[in-house]
Each structure stands twice: as C-alpha cells, then as structure tokens.
Amino acid sequence: MKASLERALQQAVEQLLADHEVSTPAIVLTRPKHKDHGDYACNVAMPLAGRLGRKPRQIAEDILAAVCWPEAVNKTKIAGPGFINIYLRAASEAEVLRRIVQQKSAYGCQTSEKAQRICLEFVSANPTGPMHVGHGRGAVLGDSLANLLATQGHEVTREYYINDAGVQIGVLANSVWLRMRELCGELISFPDAGYPGEYIIDIARQLLKHQSMAQWQAMDEDARLQRIGELSVEANMTAIREDLARLGIHFDVFTSEKSLHESGQVQQLVQQLEAEDLVYRGCLPPPKGKEVKDYQPQEQPLFRTTDFGDDVDRPILKQDGTATYFAADIAYHYDKVQRGFDRMIDIWGADHGGYVTRVQAAVKALTGLEAQPDVLLVQMVNLTRGGRPVRMSKRAGTFVTLEEVVREVGADAVRFNFMTRRAESQFDFDLEEAKLQSDENPVYYAQYAHARVCAVLRKAKEEGVQQLAAEDCDLSCLRSDAEQALISRLLAWPEVLQKAAERLEPYRVANYVMQLATAFHAFYHQCRIIQDDEALTQARLLMAEAVAQVLKNALTILGVQAPEKM
RNA sequence: GCGCGGUUAGCUCAGUUGGAUAGAGCGUCGGCCUCCGAAGCCGAAGGCCACAGGUUCGAAUCCUGUACCGCGCACCA
Numbered sequence: 001m002k003a004s005l006e007r008a009l010q011q012a013v014e015q016l017l018a019d020h021e022v023s024t025p026a027i028v029l030t031r032p033k034h035k036d037h038g039d040y041a042c043n044v045a046m047p048l049a050g051r052l053g054r055k056p057r058q059i060a061e062d063i064l065a066a067v068c069w070p071e072a073v074n075k076t077k078i079a080g081p082g083f084i085n086i087y088l089r090a091a092s093e094a095e096v097l098r099r100i101v102q103q104k105s106a107y108g109c110q111t112s113e114k115a116q117r118i119c120l121e122f123v124s125a126n127p128t129g130p131m132h133v134g135h136g137r138g139a140v141l142g143d144s145l146a147n148l149l150a151t152q153g154h155e156v157t158r159e160y161y162i163n164d165a166g167v168q169i170g171v172l173a174n175s176v177w178l179r180m181r182e183l184c185g186e187l188i189s190f191p192d193a194g195y196p197g198e199y200i201i202d203i204a205r206q207l208l209k210h211q212s213m214a215q216w217q218a219m220d221e222d223a224r225l226q227r228i229g230e231l232s233v234e235a236n237m238t239a240i241r242e243d244l245a246r247l248g249i250h251f252d253v254f255t256s257e258k259s260l261h262e263s264g265q266v267q268q269l270v271q272q273l274e275a276e277d278l279v280y281r282g283c284l285p286p287p288k289g290k291e292v293k294d295y296q297p298q299e300q301p302l303f304r305t306t307d308f309g310d311d312v313d314r315p316i317l318k319q320d321g322t323a324t325y326f327a328a329d330i331a332y333h334y335d336k337v338q339r340g341f342d343r344m345i346d347i348w349g350a351d352h353g354g355y356v357t358r359v360q361a362a363v364k365a366l367t368g369l370e371a372q373p374d375v376l377l378v379q380m381v382n383l384t385r386g387g388r389p390v391r392m393s394k395r396a397g398t399f400v401t402l403e404e405v406v407r408e409v410g411a412d413a414v415r416f417n418f419m420t421r422r423a424e425s426q427f428d429f430d431l432e433e434a435k436l437q438s439d440e441n442p443v444y445y446a447q448y449a450h451a452r453v454c455a456v457l458r459k460a461k462e463e464g465v466q467q468l469a470a471e472d473c474d475l476s477c478l479r480s481d482a483e484q485a486l487i488s489r490l491l492a493w494p495e496v497l498q499k500a501a502e503r504l505e506p507y508r509v510a511n512y513v514m515q516l517a518t519a520f521h522a523f524y525h526q527c528r529i530i531q532d533d534e535a536l537t538q539a540r541l542l543m544a545e546a547v548a549q550v551l552k553n554a555l556t557i558l559g560v561q562a563p564e565k566m
Numbered sequence: 567g568c569g570c571g572g573u574u575a576g577c578u579c580a581g582u583u584g585g586a587u588a589g590a591g592c593g594u595c596g597g598c599c600u601c602c603g604a605a606g607c608c609g610a611a612g613g614c615c616a617c618a619g620g621u622u623c624g625a626a627u628c629c630u631g632u633a634c635c636g637c638g639c640a641c642c643a
Contacts, residue, residue: 354638
C-alpha cells in the first residue's frame, strides 16, 4: 500500500518537474501521529519549495492535480505548511485483519531475496563465574535480535565464544585449588588476586567428590592446575547454560578459545599476518591518561591496525611469545568468515567499547576489506537495591547474580523490561522496586491484553457464536475511532518489524507491543465485541483474533509468554 | 588528555533518521465494574527536551562548542 502511494506521488512529481532543471527529491511517506492528519502524509512539497522558489502549498496543489491515486485512497488534503495528507478507505485498511488471520505467525515476516546467513555472537561471558545482570541484558538483546532477524528471512546462528584460555583461567584454577585445600582443613590465606565468590567453594567441593584429595595431591602441579581449570570452566559453563535456559535462551554453537589455540588456528593466523606483511616488530607508546609506573618500552609483533582505522597498532604476541587475546579473537572472526557467513554481529558489554575498532580493523585487513563485524555495545545495568548501589564486580564476590534477579522478578518481566530500553542507554534497575511492582510491571500490561482477547474469544465460543470465515466478514462496519486506530496499529506491524531488524533494535518491538496493547484496551472499553448486531460482532471478533495473533507474534520475538489466562 | 555512550515529566524510559499540539509505564489527584477479564479505561496535574551558538520553510532530532554522568585507553581478558 505504502509503496503504491509512493509510486503514484513519484510519477506526479516527475511530471511536474519535467520542465525544470530540478532533481526529484525522494518521496517519503510517514504515518502522522494524529488521526486528523490522515493515514499517510507526504512532505515533498516543502523541500521543493526552496528549489522552485514557490510556496509549498501551491506546489502541493499542483501535485495533487497531477497524481493518479490507487483505488484505496478516499481523499487527500493539504494541511499545515504544505503536507499532503492521504486518507484511505476504511474497508481497504481493514483488509489487513483477513491477512493476519490467514497468515498467522507469518504476518509481518518477509522472505527477502537479500536474506543472509548471519552469525550473531552474544553473551560470551567469561567462564570464571556466574552471570550477572549486565550479561543478562546482552543475552536478552541477542536472543530477541536473533528472532527478529529471522522474521526477515535471515538464517541466524546464535553463537557463544568461551574465553577458556589465558591467565584468568589460571587464576580460577588457583582459587579453586586453594578452596579445596581449605575444605580439607588446611589453613590458607586467600590472595587478593583470586576469585573470592561462594561459587568457587561449591566447585571445590564438587572437584573433591570427583577425585580424592590424595589423588589430586599425587598429580604433577601443572597437570593438576590444568585439570582443575578445565573442570572449573565446565562447571561454570553448566551454570551459565542454566541461567540462559531460565530466560529461554539457547545457543546453536559454542566456540572455545582454547580450541582455537589447540587446533593451531591462532598460530596459523599469526603466520599468515606475517606473510602478508600486516605485522612488524615495534614498541607500543606509553598509555595515555593513566599513570603506569612500570612502563617499559618492549618490542613486540604489532598488527598494522592503524592502516585500517585504529588509533595505534596492536600486539598479537605477548612478551613471552604467546598469543594475546586479540590474536585469538581475530582467528575466531576469521574462522567465522571461512564458515561462510554473510554477516557477523557481535554484542558486547560497554566495557569492551575500546576494543571495537581494532577487531573491525583486523578483520577488514584479513579479508581485503570484504568483511567486518557489526558490534553492538550494550550499556551497563546499574543495579540498586532499595536505592543503594549493588556492587557487581566478580572480584568482589558480592555481586547479585542473574539467577537471583530472574528468580525474584521472573523471566518474562526481566526480558520485557530489558527490551523496553535501547541498548545504548544505561539502565537503572532497582531490585526492591522490581519486586514491589511486579504486579504493575509493563510486561503484565501487554500480557493482560493478550489474555483478555483470548477470554473474549472463549466467551464467544461459550455463547455459541458461530464465527464466520474471514472472507465472509463485512469489515465496512468497523468505523469508530478506536477501531480505526487499532487497525492502523495492526497495519504498522510489518513496517515496525522491518525497521527494527534493519537497525538491529529489538526494543522497537517492545515499544510496539505497548502501543498495540493500549490501542486494544481502548477499543475494548469503547466497543462491545459480542453483541446483538450480528455483522458487527463478526467483524469485531475477527479484529480480536487479529490482535491476539499480532500480540503473540511480537511477544514471541521478545521471548515473552503470551498467556491465554492469567 | 583522547575515544565511545548518555542528558527529554517527581522516577524509569520512548520519540517512526528533520515535520504538525513532545509521549508511555510507575508515582500523585479525580472519575468508571447490575454490562465480553478493573492486571483495565477516561480525565487532571506535571516539560527552558542539560546549556550556548549554527544550519533551514521547520530542530528534542543534524553541525560546532560547553557542562555534568558512565565506560574504556601498553605488556589482561
């Protein structure tokens, strides 16, 4: 519909400009906020006014005189400074109800010829402890985004990168080992550098069941720490998977950083970079802004990321000759490219913001500018309890885990609340308040709308109303403001979905859900659905069915239940 | 110092890439269930869209600068 209106205007404008040396501006239709301004509005007369040196309202008149509208247009009006407002025939808009009921969960979805294979990497929380709320936000965002992209025909792989290599795993193993000895009666002083959390003791206990202390002590020290590290990572990953499952999130692929080292992919990558002269030996300048006392100029192999947009070149090998995290991460992204993905999307915490350019630069360099990951940074969740900040540092060991939060406020409420905010805005989340207001939570507003529609549909069935087939309903009787507003919301769904997917912004879906719920609640109060007028009852039941369907479609993308009763 | 993100109602946040009278949830105040689900609806109060310039028919939105908040800035991940 929108496209055909745009075409009609396009032709009229081109005709009008045939005699002028003026390029045709892009015709963009918008949905006005106010019902009085029509179903669609076009502003094309205004930019033309400047170029043609005439008044915008006059130009709009000329356009309207020349335009050849499709059947569905009821009337048009020139308004304000020169808007062309387009009013459609009510019946033609209401046709959407039939489409929704026929297409069901496919309404709003597209099968684009531009469909891509997308690798969406998210969460990737370090396997050194439980997930906290910030991870949860990234998890919810990623899962909803994956659902969203799938509606546009893309094939999405959900992927988790396990950072199971490097010094933090050594620290983890060490911490667990100390706790194991402590559990066996040894008096130890726990180092500041260790992980102090309770969960470490749980893992220690688990490992002592796995094998006796005597057996652990009999092992060679390196082998023991390595084994403890492996088992600890495994334990943490199990906990992380459970946390994710509690939110209804599942991954298709887990890629282990360690495996990239063991398979030789990292080493191979380093060699490749050297062969392509993307690496040279050099010294990093001292860091800016932060006082570093023990700075020593040190010669290292540096990746020429500055040639691809980075601020400084980045080391790929440490002083001891082992690969940096950066090197492994490049190898990982390169691996994604080789697996044949058309697009890579990474969701990271804001604390990794400084890391974006260098990874993008590296992948660009490796693929001859062919590919680079899109990185979404999700800002911190500022967790408070009764107005007091709650520390979330893993090192402090006093953080509130994602599990606790999900248990307190429920998976649906967590998911929905996280999705009502844009990723780039910080999010203040107060636990006391979330608990206190759990009955007044926005998520219930949306879910209640769905349960309510379902209740009406049930009621109709109970009262023996025979629902007509969608094709046989007379939709011309849906004329009230509330009905029109609701239809226009339903009609907007595919546009919302497409835009949300294009911009990688699933919060738009949550936003839409609220709008649709509002429109439905208003309609419900203003219009009685089941009533004496047979035709009107049929039309409104069809509308109710359509609302239920679209609410469900939208909530499903957000990973939130659409209950039939509550 | 530099980079990224933010600043909109008492609180938490939207604002359809520059449009018409800036919205929602929570909170406050006042109405609405003999009637399909009141977890709802209707109404009211509440705004210098951080500040100052600029761009143009038109700015919360774009550009420049300033202020404040968050995150990051070698040899960790």
